Amino acid sequence: MRGWFAVYLRELLILRKKIFRQMASMAVGPLLYLVAFGLGMGEGVHVGDRSYLEFLIPGLVAMSSMTQSFAIASEINIARFYWRIFEEFQAAPIRNIAYVTGEVLAGVTRALLSVLIILVIGLLSGISLCYSPGFWLIVILNSFVFASLAVCLAMLVKSHADQALLTNFFITPMAFLGGTFFPVERMPSWVQSILNLLPLTHAAKAIRSSAFGLRFESFSCLLLGLLGFILFVLAFLSVNRAKE
Amino acid sequence: MIRIENLTKHYKKLQALRGINLHVREGELFAYLGPNGSGKTTTIKILTGLARSTSGDAYLHGFHIEKETLKAKRQCGLVSQTINLDHELTVYENLDIHGRLFHMPSRERKARIGELLEYVEIHDRRDSPVKQLSGGMKRRVMVARALMHMPRILFLDEPTVGLDPTIRRRIWSLIKKIQQNGSTIFLTTHYIEEAEFLAQRVAFLDEGQVVAVDQPQHLMSQFGAWALDEIANGEMETTYFKSREEANRYIQAQEGGFALRRVNLEDVFLSLTGKRVQPT
Numbered sequence: 001m002r003g004w005f006a007v008y009l010r011e012l013l014i015l016r017k018k019i020f021r022q023m024a025s026m027a028v029g030p031l032l033y034l035v036a037f038g039l040g041m042g043e044g045v046h047v048g049d050r051s052y053l054e055f056l057i058p059g060l061v062a063m064s065s066m067t068q069s070f071a072i073a074s075e076i077n078i079a080r081f082y083w084r085i086f087e088e089f090q091a092a093p094i095r096n097i098a099y100v101t102g103e104v105l106a107g108v109t110r111a112l113l114s115v116l117i118i119l120v121i122g123l124l125s126g127i128s129l130c131y132s133p134g135f136w137l138i139v140i141l142n143s144f145v146f147a148s149l150a151v152c153l154a155m156l157v158k159s160h161a162d163q164a165l166l167t168n169f170f171i172t173p174m175a176f177l178g179g180t181f182f183p184v185e186r187m188p189s190w191v192q193s194i195l196n197l198l199p200l201t202h203a204a205k206a207i208r209s210s211a212f213g214l215r216f217e218s219f220s221c222l223l224l225g226l227l228g229f230i231l232f233v234l235a236f237l238s239v240n241r242a243k244e
Numbered sequence: 245m246i247r248i249e250n251l252t253k254h255y256k257k258l259q260a261l262r263g264i265n266l267h268v269r270e271g272e273l274f275a276y277l278g279p280n281g282s283g284k285t286t287t288i289k290i291l292t293g294l295a296r297s298t299s300g301d302a303y304l305h306g307f308h309i310e311k312e313t314l315k316a317k318r319q320c321g322l323v324s325q326t327i328n329l330d331h332e333l334t335v336y337e338n339l340d341i342h343g344r345l346f347h348m349p350s351r352e353r354k355a356r357i358g359e360l361l362e363y364v365e366i367h368d369r370r371d372s373p374v375k376q377l378s379g380g381m382k383r384r385v386m387v388a389r390a391l392m393h394m395p396r397i398l399f400l401d402e403p404t405v406g407l408d409p410t411i412r413r414r415i416w417s418l419i420k421k422i423q424q425n426g427s428t429i430f431l432t433t434h435y436i437e438e439a440e441f442l443a444q445r446v447a448f449l450d451e452g453q454v455v456a457v458d459q460p461q462h463l464m465s466q467f468g469a470w471a472l473d474e475i476a477n478g479e480m481e482t483t484y485f486k487s488r489e490e491a492n493r494y495i496q497a498q499e500g501g502f503a504l505r506r507v508n509l510e511d512v513f514l515s516l517t518g519k520r521v522q523p524t
Contacts, residue, residue, distance in 0.1 A: 002347055003344070003345050003347065005344065006341050006344035006345045007345075009341065009344065010330065010333070010341050013332075013333055013337055013341075014330070014332050014333070017332050017333075018332075079330075083328060083329070083330060083331060084324065084326050084327075084328035085328055085329075085330055087294055087322075087324055087328050088328060088342065088345070089345065090293060090294050091292045091293055091294060091317060091320075091322050092317065092342075092345035092346060093313075093314040093315075093317040093318045093345075093346060093347070094314075094345055095314075243294060243295060243296065
């Protein structure tokens with residue numbers, strides 16, 4: 001595992017160089033959704049006994065932790081195809097697992113930063129929910145799943161354009177359909193069955209439940225943990241493919 | 245120091261390396277010459293762990309590159325053909341990350357960075373982002389980075405490609421200085437004069453095979469000392485002479501344009517393969 005910190009530190013240094021730009025970009029999406037869906041729809045809209053804004057914030061947390069952790073794929077691709085930094089890691093005496101760990105943790109860090117931004121925006125909008133250790137555990141698990149997926153795909157794609165295609169086909173639909181903006185339970189049962197296959201549906205459900213101070217969704221948590229483990233192993237196995 | 249035995253590499257239908265055998269001695273500056281696509285970079289990629297061989301063995305300071313990968317990687321530093329520095333990071337940060345990747349302790353890293361930036365004469369740009377440096381400075385930072393963990397072997401893959409002649413000569417002096425400090429250097433280049441000036445021995449590579457290995461002077465002396473290029477029947481022909489006087493006598497009997505020059509490694513490669521190392 002030696003060397004993971006160097007990989008992680010490099011990503012942190014790059015993040016630090018453009019921290020204000022990055023934070024602004026992380027805030028734009030949630031702000032737009034809050035204005036369009038939260039304020040635009042008015043306070044009259046309720047989901048169960050919660051206002052729509054209260055319903056939306058945990059959904060945005062789930063979505064943002066997914067998109068921001070997955071965005072590590074773009075950083076890897078820029079390093080791999082544009083700056084050729086990947087060669088530097090490959091020539092170093094570190095194991096593939098150290099490389100994957102460093103990149104996945106960098107993805108998780110980005111995700112946590114974006115979640116903090118959403119929570120601050122939520123607080124400024126007058127929304128204060130229950131941010132318990134259970135809430136943070138699920139956020140971290142969700143970020144871990146998508147950061148591992150990002151590293152795996154970043155190792156398999158042949159160009160930056162391929163990566164953008166994967167984002168358009170998998171991440172964007174999931175962001176809208178994974179229980180972020182509406183309760184999945186309102187959909188027809190066959191659609192629910194499909195949506196329940198998406199990790200984001202489980203993440204949104206579990207994050208929302210914790211944020212509302214309801215029961216801890218241990219099944220969703222377990223599922224995310226298992227999926228995260230599988231994707232991490234796949235990411236590790238993909239590194240050798242990228243060498244050629 | 246570097247031992248390569250029957251090394252092959254296939255990319256689907258393309259045979260990039262066809263059984264390379266080489267032995268580079270400790271402290272030697274060894275040049276690996278060949279035209280573009282001959283397999284130079286593929287050899288370096290395999291030796292430095294960036295690619296896997298299809299068959300064969302290679303050892304760096306006694307460590308097998310695939311069976312003892314991490315130990316073998318610790319023995320070598322690599323200066324790639326393309327500039328692969330982190331442009332967003334400073335010179336210091338680039339070297340520091342490299343030191344961490346090679347598990348150097350903090351104090352040692354700091355001291356080594358200071359020492360190397362003096363060595364490559366770039367200490368005044370320590371905190372500059374790499375994107376603000378000129379091409380020559382970036383190359384020097386790459387050399388410093390490759391030397392950071394004190395490797396026994398330094399791989400230089402076309403280290404002066406795209407640089408102007410003044411900067412190229414500056415890099416040559418740096419390479420000489422590194423070799424004089426005891427490092428073994430494996431240099432690929434298609435600049436013939438670079439190999440002639442720097443290398444103690446050269447290997448010629450053509451279509452994935454080594455066609456000759458020897459000292460530059462030995463290889464060139466087989467042809468004489470002087471070469472006369474002239475155009476005959478629309479083709480360039482070269483005639484070789486043992487001395488300048490002999491060449492001058494020949495010239496007096498000729499008409500038309502010609503160019504008299506010293507024999508170089510290009511002549512050797514041309515005679516061995518019928519091709520030029522540098523694209524004309």
